[in-house]
Every structure is written in structure tokens, then in C-alpha cells.
Amino acid sequence: MQGVLPTLVPESRTREVTRAVRTELGGVTWVRHPTSDYTPLERLGREVYIRDGCWYCHSQYVRPVAGEAARWGPVSEAGEYAWDQPHLLSTRRIGPDLSRVGLKYADDWHYAHLWNPRLVVPESIMPSFRWLFDVVVVPVHREGETVRLEATPALARYFSMDRSKPVVLFPDESGLTFVAPRPDGALPIDGMPTLDLAHLGGRAPATGALRLVIPGRQTVALVHYLQKLGTSRGIWRDVFEPQNPPVTAIQVADGQEAVARGRAVYERRCIGCHGARGDGNGRAATFLSPRPRDFTTAVFKFRTTPSGTLPTDGDLYRTVTRGVRWTGMPTWHEVPEADRRAVIAYIKTFSPRWREEPRPAAATLPPPPPPTAELLARGRELYRSAKCYECHGDGGKGDGPSAAQLRDDFERPIRPTDFTRGQFKAGAGVADVFRALTLGLDGTPMPSFGDALTDEERWAIAYHVLSLSAWADPLTGEKVPH
Amino acid sequence: MSAAAEAATRNDALLNPPLIRAWLAWGLAWLLIFPTVGAIVSLKFNRPELLDGVAWLSFGRLRPIHVNGVIWGAFSTLFIGLCHYVVPRLTGVRLWREEGNWWLLAVWNLNLALGVVLLALGWNRGWEAGELPLPTVIVLFLALVWLTVQFLVTIARRTSPPLYVSLWYLIAAFVWTDVNLVLLMLGPDSIPGINNAAWHGLFIHYVVGLWITPAGYVLIYFFLPAAVRNPIYSHKLSLIGFWSLAFFYPFVGIHHYLYSPIADWAETIAIVSSMMLIIPVWTVLQNFFGTMAGRWHEFPQNLPAKFLIVGSVLYLIGCFQGSIEALRTVQRPTHFTDFVVGHSHITIFGTFVVWAIAGTVYVWPRLHGAPLWSRAVGSWSFWLIIVGISAMFVVLTLQGVFQGLSLMAGTEWHDSVGAIRPYWWVRTITGLGMDVGISLLVVNLMKTSLARRVA
Numbered sequence: 001m002q003g004v005l006p007t008l009v010p011e012s013r014t015r016e017v018t019r020a021v022r023t024e025l026g027g028v029t030w031v032r033h034p035t036s037d038y039t040p041l042e043r044l045g046r047e048v049y050i051r052d053g054c055w056y057c058h059s060q061y062v063r064p065v066a067g068e069a070a071r072w073g074p075v076s077e078a079g080e081y082a083w084d085q086p087h088l089l090s091t092r093r094i095g096p097d098l099s100r101v102g103l104k105y106a107d108d109w110h111y112a113h114l115w116n117p118r119l120v121v122p123e124s125i126m127p128s129f130r131w132l133f134d135v136v137v138v139p140v141h142r143e144g145e146t147v148r149l150e151a152t153p154a155l156a157r158y159f160s161m162d163r164s165k166p167v168v169l170f171p172d173e174s175g176l177t178f179v180a181p182r183p184d185g186a187l188p189i190d191g192m193p194t195l196d197l198a199h200l201g202g203r204a205p206a207t208g209a210l211r212l213v214i215p216g217r218q219t220v221a222l223v224h225y226l227q228k229l230g231t232s233r234g235i236w237r238d239v240f241e242p243q244n245p246p247v248t249a250i251q252v253a254d255g256q257e258a259v260a261r262g263r264a265v266y267e268r269r270c271i272g273c274h275g276a277r278g279d280g281n282g283r284a285a286t287f288l289s290p291r292p293r294d295f296t297t298a299v300f301k302f303r304t305t306p307s308g309t310l311p312t313d314g315d316l317y318r319t320v321t322r323g324v325r326w327t328g329m330p331t332w333h334e335v336p337e338a339d340r341r342a343v344i345a346y347i348k349t350f351s352p353r354w355r356e357e358p359r360p361a362a363a364t365l366p367p368p369p370p371p372t373a374e375l376l377a378r379g380r381e382l383y384r385s386a387k388c389y390e391c392h393g394d395g396g397k398g399d400g401p402s403a404a405q406l407r408d409d410f411e412r413p414i415r416p417t418d419f420t421r422g423q424f425k426a427g428a429g430v431a432d433v434f435r436a437l438t439l440g441l442d443g444t445p446m447p448s449f450g451d452a453l454t455d456e457e458r459w460a461i462a463y464h465v466l467s468l469s470a471w472a473d474p475l476t477g478e479k480v481p482h
Numbered sequence: 483m484s485a486a487a488e489a490a491t492r493n494d495a496l497l498n499p500p501l502i503r504a505w506l507a508w509g510l511a512w513l514l515i516f517p518t519v520g521a522i523v524s525l526k527f528n529r530p531e532l533l534d535g536v537a538w539l540s541f542g543r544l545r546p547i548h549v550n551g552v553i554w555g556a557f558s559t560l561f562i563g564l565c566h567y568v569v570p571r572l573t574g575v576r577l578w579r580e581e582g583n584w585w586l587l588a589v590w591n592l593n594l595a596l597g598v599v600l601l602a603l604g605w606n607r608g609w610e611a612g613e614l615p616l617p618t619v620i621v622l623f624l625a626l627v628w629l630t631v632q633f634l635v636t637i638a639r640r641t642s643p644p645l646y647v648s649l650w651y652l653i654a655a656f657v658w659t660d661v662n663l664v665l666l667m668l669g670p671d672s673i674p675g676i677n678n679a680a681w682h683g684l685f686i687h688y689v690v691g692l693w694i695t696p697a698g699y700v701l702i703y704f705f706l707p708a709a710v711r712n713p714i715y716s717h718k719l720s721l722i723g724f725w726s727l728a729f730f731y732p733f734v735g736i737h738h739y740l741y742s743p744i745a746d747w748a749e750t751i752a753i754v755s756s757m758m759l760i761i762p763v764w765t766v767l768q769n770f771f772g773t774m775a776g777r778w779h780e781f782p783q784n785l786p787a788k789f790l791i792v793g794s795v796l797y798l799i800g801c802f803q804g805s806i807e808a809l810r811t812v813q814r815p816t817h818f819t820d821f822v823v824g825h826s827h828i829t830i831f832g833t834f835v836v837w838a839i840a841g842t843v844y845v846w847p848r849l850h851g852a853p854l855w856s857r858a859v860g861s862w863s864f865w866l867i868i869v870g871i872s873a874m875f876v877v878l879t880l881q882g883v884f885q886g887l888s889l890m891a892g893t894e895w896h897d898s899v900g901a902i903r904p905y906w907w908v909r910t911i912t913g914l915g916m917d918v919g920i921s922l923l924v925v926n927l928m929k930t931s932l933a934r935r936v937a
Contacts, residue, residue, distance in 0.1 A: 005751075006677065006680045006736070006745045006748040007673075007680065007681075011745070012675065012680070012743075050606055050607075050608040051604040051605075051606050052537070052540065053540070053541065053543060053546070053606065055608070057541070059818055061741075061742050061743070063741035063742070063814075063817075065741055065810075065814045066814045066815065066889060066890045067892055070892075071895075076742065076743055077743055078676045078744075080743075081675045081678070081743070082674065083674070083675075084675060084676075084678060085672075085673065085675075085678055086607065086671070086678050086682070087675070087679040089679045089739055089742055090610075091610060091738055091739075091818070092818055092819075092822065093819070094527075094899075096895050118530070118531075121896070123896055123900060125526070125528075125899070126530065127526070127534055127542070128535040129540075130536075131536070131537040268896070269896075
């Protein structure tokens with residue numbers, strides 16, 4: 001009886017939701033827009049989510065009360081569930097709500113977390129979903145300077161063994177070695193597995209064999225499903241205030257008390273990836289690409305300070321708060337502000353640079369000019385003439401001619417940002433893009449264009465870069481019709 | 483009306499003791515297993531590495547086994563077994579085609595076992611408390627339809643026209659649940675969108691309100707007057723209780739999804755009907771306590787009555803909590819927390835399983851023509867079960883309120899979880915205590931059977 005009544009209301013059958021989209025001029029606006037069905041892979045992932053009971057501990061709706069809209073994100077709307085059958089609202093939160101988890105973490109974080117949640121979250125009580133992974137034990141041999149995996153038949157089942165396409169693996173000290181799956185989860189993975197042991201001082205793990213952990217197709221599907229959740233609301237994250245702290249000039253107290261508190265915070269929340277020594281070799285690191293930041297070098301991408309210098313406390317605070325999109329670094333906006341400040345004091349103990357080098361002042365950047373069609377056209381031209389496309393690609397997909405060869409300052413492969421998805425690591429405002437262009441991203445191949453281009457030229461490029469994700473779905477990069 | 487008290491000592495020849503014993507024995511076996519699954523699962527909250535990394539031992543696979551197992555295994559098997567005792571007693575005729583129920587018992591148990599295996603393998607339909615794989619739901623449905631027909635025919639052949647209140651509830655429970663299982667067969671896969679949740683809210687509360695609740699009333703309305711040899715306190719109250727249950731229960735389901743995108747007015751109707759449930763609950767309870775009048779002095783020695791009356795006290799508490807839990811103000815902090823888990827445990831176990839235990843403790847010795855083997859062991863199981871479930875309820879409820887309020891105050895997620903972990907130890911310990919109590923009870927009943935055989 002009472003099931004019938006609400007069903008009669010047309011709103012309960014709507015497929016439309018309000019969606020945050022970027023406009024051609026770089027702003028963000030909310031529009032009514034239909035949601036899309038799950039892809040076959042996402043649908044398979046949803047079946048795994050039901051089968052393994054993820055929904056017993058993770059709800060999928062954000063209520064308009066109890067501060068949930070400031071914790072998880074926008075309040076849920078009926079249209080978000082249009083393709084759900086059965087529904088997965090759930091009645092219990094033993095873990096966090098997942099209706100806004102899409103694109104909060106990169107895929108590799110999810111693989112680490114599913115393999116063993118305590119790798120990334122030491123105090124997690126979630127089960128380990130080991131059965132979602134294939135484990136292959138492969139002996140290793142030293143040949144002169146290099147350590148190689150033995151080409152066992154088992155290995156050949158998982159890789160095409162094409163020598164021209166190295167697949168770089170980063171084993172951890174125990175021999176645990178994550179292998180990133182193909183995007184469709186099928187096998188074999190195209191390429192030849194090769195080892196990077198720099199983080200282990202060049203030595204192979206003492207075990208003499210590596211345990212390769214390879215997500216199965218169902219696991220890939222599950223992660224696809226998780227990444228889809230909430231993305232029908234578009235780029236809501238870019239207008240979600242708690243995750244978008246402004247650039248500030250805050251100073252963190254770094255007395256002993258703050259460092260001790262920061263250490264406690266670090267050991268609960270950061271140690272899984274960044275490691276006890278702060279060198280980016282945490283237990284989860286083998287899963288993560290890009291690898292977690294090595295704090296012992298004190299090289300940071302996102303700064304308001306000149307290229308090559310230390311960031312301000314405010315810069316670190318902003319990165320910790322908003323996270324780094326499309327990587328394993330999530331947003332930490334829920335953590336008390338005092339904890340976020342304290343952890344910065346602790347992070348600064350890992351490198352002597354913080355004691356030895358002067359603290360540069362934040363560069364003062366001019367306010368953005370208003371966006372105009374001319375400025376955008378100019379930006380499009382400059383994007384070519386300044387050779388942005390070489391790495392980021394003509395269409396901004398991060399697939400430029402030199403993209404595949406890029407390495408960071410630590411000689412690890414690094415991928416250029418795909419602008420078409422609108423997931424900007426340093427912030428999604430035009431000033432954020434302008435700042436990255438002006439000051440560069442330390443430790444990466446992204447240089448500073450502060451001298452090579454004028455302010456106006458950099459504003460033009462910044463607006464153009466933002467326009468590449470206009471009306472784009474943040475998950476697929478495809479344009480939504482409007 | 484004194485039908486139950488009178489019926490309790492008549493129509494002995496109409497019973498089929500071996501058949502009743504078999505149903506009850508299987509009910510007790512499931513009662514040993516499925517609550518224990520819950521206790522094991524609860525350990526994982528504090529020791530996640532326990533039995534970790536193995537699919538069929540993971541929380542997501544064991545939880546539906548615990549929930550469906552307690553509903554359809556522990557409670558329902560005992561209930562159906564006791565119906566075999568109650569119906570001939572009240573109708574004055576043998577159960578129509580009762581020999582078929584030996585087969586039914588076999589099918590019922592195999593179906594449950596199959597359901598457990600398939601759930602462990604990950605066959606899950608995605609509706610909470612309705613996870614059982616479709617083939618097992620179909621068998622369950624056919625089994626209940628058979629029982630419905632069987633009981634209806636038997637009741638139609640009754641020797642005297644008046645229909646005692648237990649039989650109203652029995653008819654209602656079976657007929658409503660047949661319909662509800664049709665909803666379960668179709669619902670998860672054929673209603674898209676947010677309405678799927680609206681229908682699921684309906685289903686899940688029908689299981690509780692239109693199966694377990696009336697089934698429990700069948701038992702207490704029969705066994706309480708029988709155990710204390712008193713007529714039922716008020717026939718009028720029975721009428722009010724029955725019709726208010728029938729009228730309000732169909733509307734409450736959506737209180738499981740308040741503040742969701744389901745229409746606000748539908749949520750409001752669910753809240754109002756949830757509050758109105760105070761009427762059936764308080765009237766039936768008044769009837770039960772009234773039935774005790776003049777018999778309280780025997781109470782300490784009367785184990786079935788102890789289980790029935792203490793189960794009723796827990797019912798008063800659990801249902802009052804349930805009604806206020808539906809209020810928006812209360813849901814703001816408590817929804818999604820163990821407050822709700824506390825509610826479901828005190829009602830399903832603390833009341834209905836406890837009533838089913840009471841009926842079993844009443845019937846079992848009478849089937850054997852022997853007294854209960856040990857009064858002391860009976861007391862131990864009573865106290866372990868009652869103290870266990872009560873403490874579990876208090877701890878889960880408080881912890882739910884604490885976590886909810888702390889989240890409302892903006893506490894970070896993991897900080898809010900870390901703070902409640904000690905309480906989860908108490909839940910595990912109380913759960914194990916209840917398991918020990920149930921085990922002692924089963925030992926007691928087995929000894930009763932053996933003592934009879936020796937004699």
C-alpha cells in the first residue's frame with residue numbers, strides 16, 4: 001500500500017539530477033541533466049558490490065541533516081537512483097557513505113584498500129577482499145646490475161611479454177608487488193614486467209621471489225562502479241566548500257607539542273602510503289602510481305612560492321585539505337583543523353631543508369582578467385605555440401607525443417594531466433591553473449612559464465585549459481549534451 | 483475468554499508428538515547455529531584480521547546468513563513446530579493432512595541449508611533481510627502456502643465456532659506473509675530507482691510486522707494463559723490490538739529510509755503510523771500482564787511464563803524505542819548507527835525468539851510426559867539469555883546515540899568509529915553469553931527426553 005503511493009509521484013521516477021558543470025568561460029554552474037545508465041563493466045562491479053555485501057556497511061544516500069552535506073557532499077536526489085535495481089541505500093554505516101566516493105581516490109588506492117584496507121588506513125575494520133585478486137609468485141634473478149623476474153609460464157599468462165613495452169613494477173620489502181590491470185580488466189596485460197628497485201636501494205627483496213598481486217576483472221569492474229558513484233552530479237567537488245580551501249598565509253606552530261600531535265595524526269592517517277620514515281615507502285606504496293610523496297626531499301608540486309623553493313605552510317595545508325585529485329591522496333577536510341596543522345609540523349621534520357633553507361614568501365599573482373571569447377581564442381593559439389600539446393595533447397587529453405616518455409625528477413614514469421576531465425590537482429579555479437603555469441610543479445616535467453610568457457598570455461592559456469573540460473563528464477571526459 | 487487455558491489440557495489425542503518434536507528439534511538446532519554466526523561476525527568489528535581474506539567467512543557473506551537464519555531458521559522453525567501443537571488444541575481436530583509435514587520439514591530444512599550455502603557463495607539479491615536466492619524464496623513461499631492452506635482447512639473443520647485470538651493471528655501471519663513473499667520474489671529486480679527502496683522498506687517491515695509479530699502473538703496468546711492457567715485478560719483488547727496492527731503496520735516501512743529522496747509525505751505517513759503502533763503494542767501487553775493477575779506468586783517457578791513475561795517487558799522497551807526511532811529528530815543522530823541494530827536485536831531476539839523459546843519449554847516436557855530435567859539449568863539459561871540480550875540492547879543503543887551525536891557535532895569519521903570500538907566487545911561478550919544460555923537450554927531439553935526414555 002505505502003509502496004504504491006510514492007511510486008505514483010512522477011518525481012520518484014525522474015532520471016534528472018542537478019549537475020555541476022564547467023562552462024566554456026571557466027565558471028561552474030548547476031543545470032538539470034539526465035543521468036546515464038551503468039556501462040556493462042560498472043554493472044558487473046555493482047553485482048560484486050551486492051554479492052560481497054559492501055552495502056551492509058556503506059550507505060548510499062546523503063541526508064539533508066546531521067551535517068552530512070558538509071561531510072560527504074551534495075544531498076542525494078531521486079534521479080541519481082534511476083538506474084539502480086535493486087537499490088543500495090543501505091541502513092547502516094559501519095564505514096563511510098559511498099554515494100560521493102567517485103573520483104575521491106584514484107583507482108590504485110581502491111586496489112590497495114580492497115587488498116588490505118589496513119595498508120592505507122591502519123585502523124580500518126573493513127575486511128580484506130583477497131579473493132578479488134590473482135596472486136602469482138615469481139622468482140627473481142640478479143643479472144649483473146639488474147634484477148629480473150623469471151619468465152615463468154604463469155607470468156606469461158598475465159603479460160604479453162612484449163619487450164618494447166615495459167610495465168614498471170615497484171615491489172615492497174616483503175616482495176608484495178602490485179600489477180595495475182588493463183582498464184577493461186582483461187588479460188594479458190600488454191608489455192613486459194620490469195622492476196624498479198630504486199626505493200629499496202636497488203636490492204631485490206630477500207624472499208627471492210615476488211608475490212604479484214593482480215586485480216581480477218571483477219575487481220576492475222567494482223572499482224569502475226565505485227568511481228561512477230556520485231559523478232552524475234558532475235564536478236560538485238569543485239564547488240564543495242570544505243574541499244576547496246582558499247590560498248592562505250597560515251603559519252603552523254612547530255613546537256615540540258605540535259610535532260608530537262602531528263606524529264600521532266601521521267601514524268593514524270598518513271603512514272600507510274608515506275611510510276614511517278616519510279620517504280613515500282609505506283605499506284601501500286607498491287599499489288600507488290604516482291608513488292606517494294617522499295617528504296625527505298621536501299620537493300612539493302603545489303606551491304605559491306617560486307620554482308625550486310620550499311612551499312609555505314598554507315600551501316601544504318591546502319594540499320592536505322583538498323587532496324590531490326586522480327591520485328591516492330584523498331581530501332582530508334573532515335579531519336580537525338588542528339590535526340591538519342599539526343601534521344604539517346611533523347612532515348617538516350623529515351627533511352633538513354626546512355631548517356637550513358630560508359622560507360620564501362608567496363609570490364603575489366595578479367587578479368584574473370574577465371574571460372572573453374578573444375582571450376580564449378588567444379589561449380588556444382598559445383597552447384600550441386607554447387607547446388603545451390607536446391605533453392598534454394592537442395585536445396588536452398594528456399596524450400601528447402612525448403607523454404609516454406615523461407619521467408619525474410626521481411626517474412619514475414609520470415603522466416601529464418588530462419585536462420578534458422577537469423580533475424585539477426592544484427585547484428580548479430583559473431587562478432590555480434595560472435599559478436601552476438607561472439610557478440611550475442616542482443619535481444615534475446611541468447616547468448615554470450613565469451619568464452617565457454607574459455601574465456596575459458598565461459591567463460589566456462589558463463582559461464583555455466579550463467574550457468577543455470567545459471560540459472565534460474568528470475568520469476569519462478565526454479561532453480554532456482546541453 | 484478462557485479458550486487457551488482450557489484448551490491446554492484437552493485434545494491430547496489430536497496431537498502428533500513425534501512430528502512436533504522433530505520440528506522443535508530442528509528449530510533448536512538452527513537456534514544454536516544462526517545467533518552464533520552473529521557472535522562470530524561481531525568479533526570482526528574489533529579483530530578485523532580474524533578469519534579475514536576468505537570470501538565465505540567475510541562479514542558481507544555471513545551477515546545475511548545470520549539475519550535470514552534467525553528469521554527463517556531459528557524463529558520460524560520453532561514457530562511452525564509450535565503451530566502443530568496450538569492448532570489441534572484450539573480447533574479440536576487433527577491437523578489436516580499432517581503426515582505431509584514430515585516431508586515439509588525435510589524440504590524446509592534442506593531449503594534453509596541450501597540458502598545458507600548459496601549465501602556463503604555470494605548469491606545475494608541485494609534486499610536487506612530478503613537476500614535469500616530466488617529458488618529458495620520460491621520453496622519458502624510454497625512451503626508457507628501449503629501451511630496456510632493446511633491451517634485454514636483445519637480451522638474450517640473446528641469443532642466449536644468461536645475462533646480464539648491465536649488463530650486470528652495465525653491466519654493473518656500466514657496470509658500476509660504469502661503475499662509479502664510474492665513481493666520479495668518480484669521486487670528487487672523489477673522496480674527501478676528510488677521506488678525500489680520504498681518497496682524494500684515495505685518488505686523488510688512486513689517481515690517483522692506481518693510475520694514475526696503476529697507469529698509471536700500466536701504463541702504468547704496461547705502459551706501464557708496455558709502456562710499460568712488463567713483466562714486471557716480482555717477479549718476487547720485482543721480485538722483492538724489485532725485491528726490496529728492490521729491497520730497501521732502496512733504503512734511503517736518507509737521509516738527505514740527517512741531523509742532519502744523518497745517523497746517527504748510518504749515518510750511522514752510512515753512516521754505517524756510508526757507512532758500509532760504504540761496502540762497495538764500497549765494493548766496486547768496490557769492483555770498479557772493482566773492475564774498474570776493472581777498468578778504472580780507462581781511466577782518464579784514457572785519457566786515458560788518467565789520467558790513470556792520478560793519477553794513482553796523487552797517488547798515494551800523495544801517497541802517504544804522503535805516508535806520514537808521513527809521520529810525525524812531521533813533519526814538525525816541515530817539512523818545508520820547501532821541504535822537501530824540494538825532495536826532489531828531486542829525485538830527479534832529479546833521478544834520473539836524468547837517467546838518461541840517459552841513455547842518450546844512449555845511443550846517439550848509435555849510431549850514426553852516428564853518434567854523439565856533441571857530447574858536450575860533452566861534458570862541459568864533464562865538469566866544468561868535475558869541478561870545477555872538486555873545488556874546488548876543497552877550497549878548498542880547508547881553507543882548508537884554517542885556515535886550519532888558525535889557525527890552531528892562534526893567528528894571525523896574514523897574518530898567516531900574508534901570511540902565506539904570498546905562497546906563492540908561488550909556486544910560480543912553478551913552475544914556469547916546468550917549462546918551459552920541457549921546451549922544449556924538445549925542440553926536441558928535433551929536430558930528431559932533421555933530421562934523419559936530411561937524411565
